[in-house]
Amino acid sequence: MSDDDNSPISARAAKQLFAELKSSPALVLAVSGGPDSVALMWLAARWRRSLSRGPQLTVVTVDHGLRPEAAREAREVKQLATELGLTHRTLRWRGVKPKRGLPAAAREARYRLLAQAARKAGASHVLTAHTRDDQAETLLMRLVRGSGLAGLSAMARRTERDGIVLARPLLDVPKSQLVATLKRAKIGFADDPTNRDTAFTRPRLRALLPQLAMEGGDARTLARLAVRLSRANAAVEVLVDGAERFLRLRARGDAPQAGSRRYEASAFAALPEEVRLRLLLRAVNAVGHEGPAELGKVETLMAALDQAIAAGPAGAAHGRAILKQTLSGALISLTGGRIHITPAPARRSKGTCKGT
Structure with a gap:
């Protein structure tokens, strides 16, 4: 022009x-x-x-x-x-x-x-x-x-x-x-x-x-x-793609159930913060069934996840989840050194009755 x-x-x-x-x-x-x-x-x-x-x-x-x-x-x-x-x-x-x-x-x-x-x-x-x-x-x-x-x-x-x-x-x-x-x-x-x-x-x-x-x-x-900013964003997306492939390779032989995601917690924690955030956002949006997740809520979730990973396996001695939260129709949990992202159970409507 x-x-x-x-x-x-x-x-x-x-x-x-x-x-x-x-x-x-x-x-x-x-x-x-x-x-x-x-x-x-x-x-x-x-x-x-x-x-x-x-x-x-x-x-x-x-x-x-x-x-x-x-x-x-x-x-x-x-x-x-x-x-x-x-x-x-x-x-x-x-x-x-x-x-x-x-x-x-x-x-x-x-x-x-x-x-x-x-x-x-x-x-x-x-x-x-x-x-x-x-x-x-x-x-x-x-x-x-x-x-x-x-x-x-x-x-x-x-x-x-x-x-x-x-x-x-x-x-x-x-x-x-x-x-x-x-x-x-x-x-x-x-x-x-x-x-x-x-x-x-x-x-x-x-x-x-x-x-x-x-x-x-x-x-x-x-x-x-x-x-x-668009150029920078595109560059970060390339890094996220690579990180996603890396995590899948680390999880080889430990494949999650269909429609779910599973990451090795230590490998996930070693990634840059923005890459971790986008990986989590992608997974929640792919697995969840309640629409796109809000960035602020994913940031809050990741802070809790980072804290749980840093705390170590103390709470998982008996297979209990150290962290378990839902967001946008996805269930995110940390168990046995693995981050699991699975579809959350559908919410029951307020008008649903237990009996007939």
Whole structure:
């Protein structure tokens, strides 16, 4: 991208943005009607026209049913998509909306509907219009929530969800360049007031960015930090993969029951703390049946496990477990120098009766 964050994106630069998607059979573009996603649609349509053969493009607008203006904005997106020669679909999030955690629930619904649309269109990818500014805001949100290294890596250029690849081709592009691109092309876009609603976390943090920029913490710098943290996170994941193979070799001939994990406690304790933490998190999430474990709870579990391992075999003379805890549907115990991670018994519902 150009060093001038206020310059329109050239046709040549746009080709670079989408180059790796050229051989895809079909692509779904997530377009809400705001400047970022409208620019994504316009740039993708221009890129597609420059190809002799290329993917089929389908534009999808998700109407969450949260604002009366959303239906009109979806119609405007459809009109522009039609002018650009693109197929358009509007999908609606139906059902009761939660009173708490609404942004997260709306996001989950949006991605679920987009994945369904991609499968129906035979698309390999869903393209979203996340920008450098979004990356910076995401890093700040996760920072104030105390996320670990993986969370602070923020958004990746490509992730997989429900069997569909989510691609973010504009992740290195500032929002200002997208607005400049639309202005030059004389293309209008919607203004979503919820983007400025300080009842939500992201708009509050967005309002802080100008002050942070005065101290050198502008969106470019924050996004670059996210990339650097992502590199470090990837390196740690390689170490965790190696540690997992090492522990499995140490446990050869001592295989756990199907669907369980077993580690030699002394070998586990010798690993770096971050590697141990991720191994434990992986095992709990793989074996448990109550959803992803919270990082803070896994840290607490590992502290107890480390303490139990350091205490030695004193409590295990008669085969008793030195430690026994449940987390996210997994049962973690330390017995006979081995860490055992097995599925925990299912919780009985409060309404269950013992007799008939």
